[in-house]
Amino acid sequence: MAVIQQLSAHVADLIAAGEVVERPASVAKELLENAVDAGAKHITVEIQNGGMTFLRVTDDGCGMDPDDAETAFLRHATSKLRCADDLSSIVTMGFRGEALAAIASVSRIDLLTRLTGAASGTALHLEGGQVTEHTEAGCPDGTTILVRDLFYNTPARMKFMKSDATESSHVFAAVQRQALSHPDVAIRFLKDGQEMLSTPGDGELRSAIYCVYGRQFSAGLVPVDSHWEHYTLRGFVGKPTATRGNRSGQHFFVGGRPVKSKLLTSALEQAYQNQMMQGRFPCCVLHLDLPPHLMDVNVHPAKTEVRFLSERAVFDAVHYGVLGALSHAVDRPELKLARDPAPIAAPQPKQDFFKTMDSSQFREFAQAVSDAPKVTPKKETVAAVFGPHTVEPPVPHADPVTPPAPVVVPSAAASEERLDFLPTEAEMLALGSPTNTPAAESAPVEPEQQALSMPEVPDYRIVGEVLNTYIVIEQNGALLFLDKHAAHERLLFEKLRSSEQQIMGQQLLTPIPVEVSRQEAAALLENAELLEQFAFTVEEFGDGAVMVRQIPADLPQEQAEATLQSLATALSEGRRADPAALRDHILHSIACKAAIKAGWHTTDAELADLVAQVLYRPDIQHCPHGRPVCITVTRGQLERRFGRG
16 A cells, blocks of 8 residues: 555645644635625624634625625635736736635635626525525625634644733734725624724725824824835834834834834835834834835745845835935934023032942941930831832841841930931831741830841942943952842832832822724723732723723823833733733833933942842842843953953
8 A cells, every 4th residue: 555645635635724824813805805805895804712613704805796606715716817927917816716715624614796787696504615506596795704613624723822801902913904005995893792993994004004003103104205216115113202112003004004014114124223212112103115026926835025136125125215304303402591591609619429339348337336325217108118219128028237246226216317228117027037927026126136038148348330321340360340220120120019018009190091003902901900900090092092990000191101012012912911020020111211221320328228228139140121230340351351361
């Protein structure tokens, strides 16, 4: 018996379907492209249950006659190609003749179509790629395709599908890409009966962008219209101040087809070089038009990849086109001067705070601080820590700057104020007690001595601060460069995460409207109950926006919008809304927004306190985003750089 056998047509169809149909979004994409190729001016996409059980696309295109309606579901049947030479001049969205056959082989399909001007239409029903009904029917011009029970006959594929919300978000994203690709076509999208998107189809790309992303996104765009040899670039790019935390706002279209291209992404982002914050990405909706013979779209069945005959020319066309647009969109801040400026005070001599302090001196300093008269701790909550220039005192479990010698804890209050960056009396007590129970807190403090241990830290000297960002420290014959923002952010994050208390919320006197895309707004509203657990109260507020009525108490109000937009982006990408991960994400945002910023002026006392906390916490190595807190340059490295090695 022969070992190698030819597969049956049914098995071959199922394998081929896996290349084209990955999820409901793939079905929506292929049917939308067919509708556009049919000349439709109005397209409606409807889904239920994430598109797995119900996905319908209705268009007013040219329609099909009875014979073509059945032929369209055969493999390699297409109206767009006649010979091999046509492959070098493809201008349609589809051309392979595989999409409908692949979709039909893994689903149940109902087709209703009528050729323009025909007396009647045609109705078809298919199961597993086989036509089971073919009748005459009355219907309007155009085509309606209803796809039911996707992957009903391939359970192995079914188990890899995500939740309905995730699949819906992918379908929505596919519809949005088509809306941006063809602004001359009016596209509607309905999810479980609710309209999520409706574009006017007026041919204006800005109108389509407004419908997809909302007013705030479209207001931060700069038009692009350039010509470079055989290449035409048109569309919009975001201002350097209107960026995102990922590349979800980047859309490239080549010949009207949405594509993914590292070449185009690189050309775009290099045009923004030195104009954006690190970790931010520009937004764009760019259409690149070029002669068909200069590109190859027959690379992948999904047609999302494209090859260019001259990658250098394409890179230059996009790069310099975007550069030219950005050169006309520089936001120049206005300088406002007071009518009667206040007299400038005479400069005060700077306190020599950064002096060398060895271990014995440091212990004497800590002893003097603990023996000094104290005032009753103020009633400010931990939110006071998040002022613009203050630094968090050492966290309890780190055994921070505390003397190893016995310390007498005073019981009487005094009228003398303490330095803000030093621990309060209550914090010193908390550091010395093994447990921190309400009973222990309320018990009277006896004037007995408590031994507080301090980890051994080599002597260090704070040299100073450079660029209002990096603290330079000399220790053990090496130089340490401490990023004050990353360090402060990590300390705040660890302090918040170690707290077992629920995140407290603050009701806003004036609710904040937050503009996001429709997809992101839907993701926020679907997770509203989960967000409520973390002190965010969001409500629906019009088209592509939510209203925020409560935010975490420790989150500065001016940062609430950016934090919620970051959460919306994460949730809309289909990430699982895990409560622990969401809590960490919120705490990341709170710590990041509340920490000292790079470039801010910081007092000597605050810098010294920050250095002490970090050096006594060997676990503080990276900020919550993964950036290093401190880097070390050894003496040997310096000497090699100066040719002394």
